[in-house]
Amino acid sequence: MVRLTKGETAPNFELESDEYKHYALADFKHKNIVLYFYPKAGSSICTLEARDFQKNLERFANEGYTVIGVSPDDVKELQEFRENNDLGFVLLSDPEYTAHKLYGAAKEHVKDGEKTYETVRSTFVIDGDGKIVLASYDVDINGQIEALLDEIEKNK
Numbered sequence: 001m002v003r004l005t006k007g008e009t010a011p012n013f014e015l016e017s018d019e020y021k022h023y024a025l026a027d028f029k030h031k032n033i034v035l036y037f038y039p040k041a042g043s044s045i046c047t048l049e050a051r052d053f054q055k056n057l058e059r060f061a062n063e064g065y066t067v068i069g070v071s072p073d074d075v076k077e078l079q080e081f082r083e084n085n086d087l088g089f090v091l092l093s094d095p096e097y098t099a100h101k102l103y104g105a106a107k108e109h110v111k112d113g114e115k116t117y118e119t120v121r122s123t124f125v126i127d128g129d130g131k132i133v134l135a136s137y138d139v140d141i142n143g144q145i146e147a148l149l150d151e152i153e154k155n156k
Contacts, residue, residue, distance in 0.1 A: 018078035
């Protein structure tokens with residue numbers, strides 16, 4: 001399984017958002033982003049995580065960062081998730097786990113010869129040059145925001 005590390009170039013991807021727009025990492029060239037992968041829109045932990053990001057959007061923006069969430073949910077589920085939680089950042093749909101696999105944010109399972117995937121809760125801080133500043137896997141959402149903002153501050 002892929003495990004990205006600090007200093008590596010972030011893999012490009014193209015996914016559809018909850019607003020039916022297509023986004024590629026290249027669309028954010030020269031912008032700093034926090035890209036986070038979460039398992040299921042609307043689940044309790046994913047909702048807490050999204051709300052934490054939402055509460056701190058201004059702090060990330062003040063540091064020059066844009067937040068983007070990625071999950072395997074379809075566009076309709078992401079729309080409901082945004083509306084139910086008043087989320088003000090981009091939500092991307094990755095039902096084929098394309099970006100998940102590129103970032104090492106998918107765990108593969110084989111059952112009866114059939115491959116399935118599940119999301120590994122992961123967060124990446126990517127600078128405007130497309131380089132990874134921080135790669136975190138198996139993220140614990142408790143204290144995540146403060147740790148991310150501390151790391152961003154350190155890497156200024």
